[in-house]
Amino acid sequence: MYRRIVVKLGTNLLTGGSSRLDAPLMSALVSQVARLHEQGSEVLLVSSGAVAAGREALGELGVRIPSLDKTKISRLEVPYRQAMAAIGQGRLMREYQRMFAQANIPVAQALITHKDIADRLGYLNIRNTLQALLAFRVIPILNENDVVAVEELEGDVIGDNDTLCGLVSNIVDADLLVMLGDVEGLYTADPYIDPEAELIREVHDIETVQANTLSDRATLGTGGMEKKLSAAGLATVSGTPVVIASGHEVDVLIRITSGESIGTWFPARITKPESRQRWMLSATVSHAGLVIDQGATTALLEHNRSLLPAGIKKVIGEFDRGEVVPIFSPDHERLAVGISNYRAADVRRFVGLRSDQIGEVLGYEYGDEVVHRSNMVKV
Numbered sequence: 001m002y003r004r005i006v007v008k009l010g011t012n013l014l015t016g017g018s019s020r021l022d023a024p025l026m027s028a029l030v031s032q033v034a035r036l037h038e039q040g041s042e043v044l045l046v047s048s049g050a051v052a053a054g055r056e057a058l059g060e061l062g063v064r065i066p067s068l069d070k071t072k073i074s075r076l077e078v079p080y081r082q083a084m085a086a087i088g089q090g091r092l093m094r095e096y097q098r099m100f101a102q103a104n105i106p107v108a109q110a111l112i113t114h115k116d117i118a119d120r121l122g123y124l125n126i127r128n129t130l131q132a133l134l135a136f137r138v139i140p141i142l143n144e145n146d147v148v149a150v151e152e153l154e155g156d157v158i159g160d161n162d163t164l165c166g167l168v169s170n171i172v173d174a175d176l177l178v179m180l181g182d183v184e185g186l187y188t189a190d191p192y193i194d195p196e197a198e199l200i201r202e203v204h205d206i207e208t209v210q211a212n213t214l215s216d217r218a219t220l221g222t223g224g225m226e227k228k229l230s231a232a233g234l235a236t237v238s239g240t241p242v243v244i245a246s247g248h249e250v251d252v253l254i255r256i257t258s259g260e261s262i263g264t265w266f267p268a269r270i271t272k273p274e275s276r277q278r279w280m281l282s283a284t285v286s287h288a289g290l291v292i293d294q295g296a297t298t299a300l301l302e303h304n305r306s307l308l309p310a311g312i313k314k315v316i317g318e319f320d321r322g323e324v325v326p327i328f329s330p331d332h333e334r335l336a337v338g339i340s341n342y343r344a345a346d347v348r349r350f351v352g353l354r355s356d357q358i359g360e361v362l363g364y365e366y367g368d369e370v371v372h373r374s375n376m377v378k379v
Contacts (some may be wrong), residue, residue: 026096030103036254046142107140160227180253239272290347321346
């Protein structure tokens with residue numbers, strides 16, 4: 001069983017290529033996610049469909065709207081698409097809330113942009129929030145924030161939900177990324193044009209795959225197979241395997257997570273610990289760090305515990321919240337590196353205190369831990 005799974009649902013899948021959400025299909029997919037949830041998996045949904053849902057809502061009111069052919073979109077039309085996203089996001093979430101409520105599963109909405117992820121503190125805040133939601137057994141439903149992400153709506157390769165799901169997989173250390181669309185997977189040619197096109201079952205070298213020989217129709221959405229390949233590259237290089245498959249397959253999520261070969265499989269190109277360790281070791285600040293006592297050393301090394309204020313003896317140098325700092329033993333031997341939830345100046349104010357005293361000292365807090373165990377790598 002996969003412990004943590006990111007599932008991306010594309011616009012064409014959720015709408016059937018029409019201008020309306022396909023409620024029966026959404027319900028079937030939600031039912032599968034609920035089953036995985038009940039089996040103990042942690043599932044995050046990256047869902048497209050907000051713009052299409054907004055268009056559906058306006059259409060029901062008889063409002064005339066411009067064409068959504070992304071190949072012809074002009075800057076003057078971008079505000080209309082953003083307005084439809086703002087209208088449709090609420091409608092989309094309402095459907096998800098209603099469907100998951102039938103299984104007594106709470107959901108949470110997270111609208112983010114790549115600017116949020118690129119910012120160090122933004123990345124840390126997003127990661128901590130998603131980790132907390134999963135700990136509460138809530139299913140996060142993520143989407144690019146279309147209202148402010150102009151680049152995505154104009155079709156820029158930087159912003160789209162395909163890329164977003166690859167980034168989210170990295171942020172939460174996902175064990176599997178499943179990208180569901182309206183085609184069975186990666187083909188040797190466009191199956192809608194070439195009857196000889198064959199499904200590619202497994203891809204080891206993404207860079208050599210030619211996106212123009214593949215197919216994934218993108219009309220209402222902003223994605224395409226080329227972007228799915230890019231997202232698969234982001235995930236696999238971070239240690240997360242990827243499956244691209246059709247969401248129309250019966251029980252597709254259940255069957256994939258049970259090990260059945262469906263769609264196209266992209267094995268991870270590196271293990272998650274290797275990926276995370278490489279990043280943290282390369283990002284560690286110099287001339288700074290935290291010196292901890294013997295009790296904290298034992299807790300960290302032998303019991304895989306988080307670093308709490310009570311175990312810190314000394315703060316060396318300066319670092320900001322969100323930076324990777326080295327952690328030293330009482331003898332100044334480097335034990336680990338980790339992402340600090342607090343800046344050095346703050347830590348100095350509560351060195352040796354209990355976690356419940358952080359808020360009293362600072363007037364605010366970012367959690368009980370100075371470095372959470374999930375953001376720490378032993379060296």
